[in-house]
Structures are given as structure tokens and as C-alpha cells.
Amino acid sequence: MGKERIERTFQNKLLRGEKLFIPYLMAGDGGLDVLDERIQFLEKCGVSAIELGIPFSDPVADGPTIQKAGLRSLKEGTTLTGVLKHLKKCKKTRTVPIILMAYLNPIYRYGLENFAVDAKEAGVDGVIIPDVPLEEEELVTGYLHQHHIAFIRLVALTSSRDRVKEIASRSEGFLYAVSVMGTTGARKNHDSHVKDYLEMLKRYSSVPVLAGFGVSNVEQARKLSYHCDGVIVGSRIVELFHEDRTEEIKVFIRGSIHHTLEPSHKG
Numbered sequence: 001m002g003k004e005r006i007e008r009t010f011q012n013k014l015l016r017g018e019k020l021f022i023p024y025l026m027a028g029d030g031g032l033d034v035l036d037e038r039i040q041f042l043e044k045c046g047v048s049a050i051e052l053g054i055p056f057s058d059p060v061a062d063g064p065t066i067q068k069a070g071l072r073s074l075k076e077g078t079t080l081t082g083v084l085k086h087l088k089k090c091k092k093t094r095t096v097p098i099i100l101m102a103y104l105n106p107i108y109r110y111g112l113e114n115f116a117v118d119a120k121e122a123g124v125d126g127v128i129i130p131d132v133p134l135e136e137e138e139l140v141t142g143y144l145h146q147h148h149i150a151f152i153r154l155v156a157l158t159s160s161r162d163r164v165k166e167i168a169s170r171s172e173g174f175l176y177a178v179s180v181m182g183t184t185g186a187r188k189n190h191d192s193h194v195k196d197y198l199e200m201l202k203r204y205s206s207v208p209v210l211a212g213f214g215v216s217n218v219e220q221a222r223k224l225s226y227h228c229d230g231v232i233v234g235s236r237i238v239e240l241f242h243e244d245r246t247e248e249i250k251v252f253i254r255g256s257i258h259h260t261l262e263p264s265h266k267g
């Protein structure tokens with residue numbers, strides 16, 4: 001359960017020579033009824049974990065695709081409470097680790113301690129709260145740790161080396177390497193210095209490093225994964241589910257994970 005489950009699952013895949021792939025889903029996009037079916041589909045595709053977003057009215061880090069999905073989900077009446085209840089109901093049939101992604105506001109309103117208790121009960125293994133900076137993280141990490149939930153940290157291309165070292169030394173589950181400047185959303189390509197950034201993170205981090213933001217095809221996933229442990233894909237997956245193009249999701253995931261001739265190097 002929790003942090004250990006994420007780390008064990010990832011380690012097993014890496015040892016088999018697979019790259020990691022974490023798709024992002026907006027909970028409640030298409031209604032909560034389709035959530036379980038989508039999770040099961042992604043499990044069958046061989047994903048390493050699923051990042052499940054809680055819709056929020058003011059998603060500062062999100063680009064247009066995820067913003068729109070959030071609005072659709074809010075229209076369906078999705079709440080954090082509803083998502084946790086749903087996850088709890090379907091807990092037994094799931095095998096893949098679940099990482100909840102929420103802005104601080106809904107969690108704060110829920111109550112930090114209640115959130116940790118209920119998330120644990122619902123089978124949540126890790127949490128990403130992008131608007132909690134390093135300096136404030138103790139606000140949430142105490143409760144999360146009590147319930148063995150991983151607090152997944154993000155680093156940005158603009159983070160200073162000292163900050164990167166500090167974040168990497170605290171990281172648990174995996175380290176989320178934000179690989180573009182700006183908001184979430186598909187991009188044509190990544191800056192050439194991203195590979196140096198990923199390799200630097202690999203040197204400092206004791207947990208797997210995954211690159212996210214702007215990854216929208218197999219070629220990009222492979223290129224980035226070559227320099228780290230895998231990728232996180234949001235906007236493209238959200239779009240393909242919305243358009244019912246599930247076959248393309250399968251091709252994207254399978255093509256991204258089974259390609260490791262060389263393992264990423266660790267210093």
C-alpha cells in the first residue's frame with residue numbers, strides 16, 4: 001500500500017527493462033461512471049501508475065486541454081469527496097497505484113487530516129499538490145506520512161541547483177521533472193537542454209525520475225525516457241479518452257514502455 005507500493009511497482013518494471021508511463025486522467029470527465037473502466041483499460045495497457053486529477057475552478061498550472069476537462073468534470077458535479085468515495089468502492093479490483101493530483105484548496109477545505117485518512121481508505125498511494133512549495137510542505141506531509149501516502153515532489157527547469165538537490169533528497173515515490181516552462185499541454189518538442197536537466201536529476205535522486213508536461217507521442221516519450229525513467233502524459237491522454245480513441249492510447253503506451261535497450265544511467 002501507499003509509498004511502498006509505488007516504489008515496488010516501479011522497481012519491478014525497471015528491473016524488467018521497461019520504461020515507466022503514468023497517464024493522467026481528470027476524475028469525473030465523462031462522469032465518474034466511466035472512471036473505473038478507464039482505470040482498468042490503462043492497467044491492461046501496462047501503465048506504471050495512474051495520476052488522477054481532481055477538478056478545480058482555478059487550475060493555475062493547467063493548459064487549455066486539462067482546463068476544459070476540468071470544466072466538463074465540474075459540470076458533472078465531481079467533488080473530492082465523490083472521487084474518494086468512488087475510489088474506495090472500486091479499490092478491490094484495482095492493481096495499479098493511484099496518485100491523486102489536486103490543488104491545495106480542495107484538500108484544505110476537506111481538512112488535511114481527514115483527507116489523509118480518507119485517501120488511505122480509498123487506496124490512494126501518492127499525492128501531487130502542485131501549489132504546495134517546499135517551504136510549506138510540512139503542512140501536509142505529516143498527515144500523509146502517518147498514512148503511508150507518498151508526497152510526490154515536482155522540480156522545474158528553473159529550480160536552482162541547491163533547490164533541486166534539496167527536493168531530490170526528500171523525494172519519495174518518484175520525482176516529477178516538469179520538462180517545459182509554462183502550463184500543461186501537448187508541445188511539438190522539448191528544449192535540447194532538457195536531457196541535461198533530466199540526467200542531473202537522475203544523479204541527485206534516489207527514486208525514479210519521470211518527465212512530464214508536453215509529451216504527446218511515442219517519439220517524444222522515448223526521447224525523454226532515454227535520459228530518465230519514464231514519462232507522465234496528461235493532455236494527450238485526456239483528449240484521446242474524450243474522443244473515444246482508446247486504441248491510440250494503447251499504441252502510445254505500449255510503444256513508450258517497451259523500448260529500453262540501454263537503461264538510464266545513474267551516477
Ligand SMILES: O=P(O)(O)OC[C@@H](O)[C@@H](O)c1c[nH]c2ccccc12
Nearest residue numbers: 024061130184185213214233234235
Ligand atoms: O498535460 P501534459 O502536458 O501531458 O502534462 C502532464 C500533466 O497534465 C499532469 O501531470 C498534470 C495535470 N495537471 C497538473 C498540474 C500540475 C502538475 C502536473 C499536472
